[in-house]
Amino acid sequence: MTFADAAAHLVRIGQRFDARGWVMGTSGNFSVVVVQEPVRLAITRSGTPKGELTTSDILEVGSEGTSIGATPGMPSAETRLHLEIVSARPAAAVLHTHSIWSTLMSDRFGARGGVPIQGYEMLKGLAGVTTHEHREWIPVLENDQDIARLAMKVGNTLREYPDCHAFLLRRHGLYTWGATVQEAVRHVEIVEFLLETVGRKEAAPWRS
Amino acid sequence: MTFADAAAHLVRIGQRFDARGWVMGTSGNFSVVVVQEPVRLAITRSGTPKGELTTSDILEVGSEGTSIGATPGMPSAETRLHLEIVSARPAAAVLHTHSIWSTLMSDRFGARGGVPIQGYEMLKGLAGVTTHEHREWIPVLENDQDIARLAMKVGNTLREYPDCHAFLLRRHGLYTWGATVQEAVRHVEIVEFLLETVGRKEAAPWRS
Amino acid sequence: MTFADAAAHLVRIGQRFDARGWVMGTSGNFSVVVVQEPVRLAITRSGTPKGELTTSDILEVGSEGTSIGATPGMPSAETRLHLEIVSARPAAAVLHTHSIWSTLMSDRFGARGGVPIQGYEMLKGLAGVTTHEHREWIPVLENDQDIARLAMKVGNTLREYPDCHAFLLRRHGLYTWGATVQEAVRHVEIVEFLLETVGRKEAAPWRS
Amino acid sequence: MTFADAAAHLVRIGQRFDARGWVMGTSGNFSVVVVQEPVRLAITRSGTPKGELTTSDILEVGSEGTSIGATPGMPSAETRLHLEIVSARPAAAVLHTHSIWSTLMSDRFGARGGVPIQGYEMLKGLAGVTTHEHREWIPVLENDQDIARLAMKVGNTLREYPDCHAFLLRRHGLYTWGATVQEAVRHVEIVEFLLETVGRKEAAPWRS
Numbered sequence: 001m002t003f004a005d006a007a008a009h010l011v012r013i014g015q016r017f018d019a020r021g022w023v024m025g026t027s028g029n030f031s032v033v034v035v036q037e038p039v040r041l042a043i044t045r046s047g048t049p050k051g052e053l054t055t056s057d058i059l060e061v062g063s064e065g066t067s068i069g070a071t072p073g074m075p076s077a078e079t080r081l082h083l084e085i086v087s088a089r090p091a092a093a094v095l096h097t098h099s100i101w102s103t104l105m106s107d108r109f110g111a112r113g114g115v116p117i118q119g120y121e122m123l124k125g126l127a128g129v130t131t132h133e134h135r136e137w138i139p140v141l142e143n144d145q146d147i148a149r150l151a152m153k154v155g156n157t158l159r160e161y162p163d164c165h166a167f168l169l170r171r172h173g174l175y176t177w178g179a180t181v182q183e184a185v186r187h188v189e190i191v192e193f194l195l196e197t198v199g200r201k202e203a204a205p206w207r208s
Numbered sequence: 209m210t211f212a213d214a215a216a217h218l219v220r221i222g223q224r225f226d227a228r229g230w231v232m233g234t235s236g237n238f239s240v241v242v243v244q245e246p247v248r249l250a251i252t253r254s255g256t257p258k259g260e261l262t263t264s265d266i267l268e269v270g271s272e273g274t275s276i277g278a279t280p281g282m283p284s285a286e287t288r289l290h291l292e293i294v295s296a297r298p299a300a301a302v303l304h305t306h307s308i309w310s311t312l313m314s315d316r317f318g319a320r321g322g323v324p325i326q327g328y329e330m331l332k333g334l335a336g337v338t339t340h341e342h343r344e345w346i347p348v349l350e351n352d353q354d355i356a357r358l359a360m361k362v363g364n365t366l367r368e369y370p371d372c373h374a375f376l377l378r379r380h381g382l383y384t385w386g387a388t389v390q391e392a393v394r395h396v397e398i399v400e401f402l403l404e405t406v407g408r409k410e411a412a413p414w415r416s
Numbered sequence: 417m418t419f420a421d422a423a424a425h426l427v428r429i430g431q432r433f434d435a436r437g438w439v440m441g442t443s444g445n446f447s448v449v450v451v452q453e454p455v456r457l458a459i460t461r462s463g464t465p466k467g468e469l470t471t472s473d474i475l476e477v478g479s480e481g482t483s484i485g486a487t488p489g490m491p492s493a494e495t496r497l498h499l500e501i502v503s504a505r506p507a508a509a510v511l512h513t514h515s516i517w518s519t520l521m522s523d524r525f526g527a528r529g530g531v532p533i534q535g536y537e538m539l540k541g542l543a544g545v546t547t548h549e550h551r552e553w554i555p556v557l558e559n560d561q562d563i564a565r566l567a568m569k570v571g572n573t574l575r576e577y578p579d580c581h582a583f584l585l586r587r588h589g590l591y592t593w594g595a596t597v598q599e600a601v602r603h604v605e606i607v608e609f610l611l612e613t614v615g616r617k618e619a620a621p622w623r624s
Numbered sequence: 625m626t627f628a629d630a631a632a633h634l635v636r637i638g639q640r641f642d643a644r645g646w647v648m649g650t651s652g653n654f655s656v657v658v659v660q661e662p663v664r665l666a667i668t669r670s671g672t673p674k675g676e677l678t679t680s681d682i683l684e685v686g687s688e689g690t691s692i693g694a695t696p697g698m699p700s701a702e703t704r705l706h707l708e709i710v711s712a713r714p715a716a717a718v719l720h721t722h723s724i725w726s727t728l729m730s731d732r733f734g735a736r737g738g739v740p741i742q743g744y745e746m747l748k749g750l751a752g753v754t755t756h757e758h759r760e761w762i763p764v765l766e767n768d769q770d771i772a773r774l775a776m777k778v779g780n781t782l783r784e785y786p787d788c789h790a791f792l793l794r795r796h797g798l799y800t801w802g803a804t805v806q807e808a809v810r811h812v813e814i815v816e817f818l819l820e821t822v823g824r825k826e827a828a829p830w831r832s
Contacts, residue, residue, distance in 0.1 A: 020229070021644070024746070024749075024813040024814065024816070024817040025746065025749035025810045025811075025813040025814040025817065026749060026810055027745075027746060027749060027817075049806070049809075049810070098745070098746065100817065100820055100821050100824065103744065103746070103821050104821060104824055104825060104828075107825070108828070108830050119379050120311065120379045120380075121235075121306070121351055121377065121379060121380035121381065122232070122233065122235060122306065122311070122380075125232075125233035125234060125235060130353070131353045132351050132353070132379065132380065143745055143756050145754070145755045145756070145757075169745065171743050171744045171745060171756065172744075172745035172746075172756070173745065182257070185257075186233045186234055186257070187233075189232040189233040190232065190233040192232070193232040193233065193235075193308065196308055197308050197311050197312060200308065200312055200411075201312060201315070202828070202829075202830065203411070203824075203827070203828045203829060204312075204316070204410070204411045205410075205411060205415075206316050206410065207829075228437070327587050328519065328587045328588075329443075329514070329559055329585065329587060329588035329589065330440070330441065330443060330514065330519070333440075333441035333442060333443060338561070339561045340559050340561070340587065340588065341561075390465070393465075394441045394442055394465070395441075397440040397441040398440065398441040400440070401440040401441065401443075401516065404516055405516050405519050405520060408516065408520055408619075409520060409523070411619070412520075412524070412618070412619045413618075413619060413623075414524050414618065436645070535795050536727065536795045536796075537651075537722070537767055537793065537795060537796035537797065538648070538649065538651060538722065538727070538796075541648075541649035541650060541651060546769070547769045548767050548769070548795065548796065598673070601673075602649045602650055602673070603649075605648040605649040606648065606649040608648070609648040609649065609651075609724065612724055613724050613727050613728060616724065616728055616827075617728060617731070619827070620728075620732070620826070620827045621826075621827060621831075622732050622826065
């Protein structure tokens, strides 16, 4: 994929998720893999409102996570998490949203270490899942401002749960990815749907 | 109706329901009857995001559920359910949405086999209903990945409840239809409204 | 106001309220006073989706509630309620929305005959209200398919509560009005806001 | 900043917050600092729907809070609160939203005098905050129709909590500001996100 195509994808993704209220303030960050080996990512600039991205808000970074392209500015503070994910999974894109329901569920299930989800047809929107009887475990990691340490934990989690399609940072939000850009977008929508559904059921008097 | 007109309807329906959050990921599927006898449907392609449909995402299928038109690709995995509905009801369109509230209510009322709804003015938006005192029973079927078996159960349910305007698949979502495309769209909005209303009341401390 | 201007207002109002989810299906109906004496209203046609109104969906009716203009079709089934309101209040427009929260609150407070609201700054958006300490009483009438009888009850309610800015039909929705079209729109937004706020508080564990 | 640029900012902010449902009716008011010393603000006119602002709805006011520009009309009734904020903080813009969740949380935490928020990554969107472990205290002031008296209390509150990024008026809504217009918009989105998140958690059975 060219850098220009990757940037155009990220601009549109930002508009879509902003309309859903999943990237309030300047939260969220997104990347698309431009070159796989050695890795080069197109990634959102730090501190940008995602509904109003322009291609000048998209930076190119290499495996060290520093900007190597023509666009000035700092890449997302969480660039290392993106790099960790693309090194552990065959991902064409990594998307981090920061919705109210992903925040709430990461908190509610944080002490258990993950959110178990089973029995929903929507699970079939996750790559490779063929039945609603599938049990998805969405690991929850404690949030950490030391990004190098957090990246290491992310790597460990991805190895520990080789089949997981997403993870949550506690009181912080959702990370997911996909083998194509479209699949990554789909995974965000699927997991956000499932977390809101689980959350509303957890809050309901008929939950038990 | 021409196939082109049917496809244009489906594109607009997808945009509308996507804006409401009822077809997250690539969930949901829609069809419009192009020819009644022998039946031909315009139906959404499997795996497409419904807010971004183009006419190239609309396939033509016959009574066997296989593609018979010029557009390449696989028709929706649930095409047989659409065919079952149009054979049992005088439907011009069949619409399947996959909202959070229809998912929650299909789960909450699944063990009872259906959702009883009575007393709401909005019921009058269902074809043939003339008073809010009407009692609608929305059957809930257990979800099943064996679509032939599920289609048979759908046929049985439509015969058992000849007056029902919609049914739910458990933890999966809503199917409804209409004698015109407009009526089918209206039925989706009516039933989604009613399920959210019933759901919020069920969750409220004043429910009993 | 010319009929054409009135119709243009109604089209825009429909788009706005549809985006908020307050006129699902073909619910809701709106009118604007074209002539005060003898009264002539521009009113939405029965059975139209309010987000997609065109001026051909707007009819002109006289004091009998029957169509007297050039546009074919049936005026809203609730035209008599609109006429009752404009005869009892100095209204330039009457707007009926059918939201989830107005439906829920009309149900929850129906047995008490009204919803008491006090202490909210948003109350100052109601005409003539100058302090959040104002106590608004929003009467709730039992729903009735006999529109002539319901219109009589509406007239009685408006006389009994000469200061009320709106009323609810139980499990049916909100009616409000305004001395200008803009004021009527504002009243809808204010009352819908207040009903959702009251409803979420009623559902919360800290309500008491 | 020129007055024209300030007015253009305010128009766009109104559209954005209206789409989120945070400025229903004619609620909310916004200002941008045009000159710092002696202060001149571009501020929204009283009684305007914020989603439909035009530049003719933006007035220029001086330190007395009265209109000094060419646009006719009355500045927002809460102009003195804006002036109090810009005199106490290095603010380029002051934004007041009136959302359902800020109303609910101002009520729920009013008796405690403030909303404590800690542990959320989204807090890092507040200027100068570098860790989710930050504890933000959002003071809640009793609402008051005597704006001069309320302005004095606002001044006292800003001095008492020199590090606060926002405050709430009880059952009235949110005030926040920023060193740039973009920062003020970001602060609104961050605080609205946090208040809804805290509110949904407070309402959940797992809160304790």
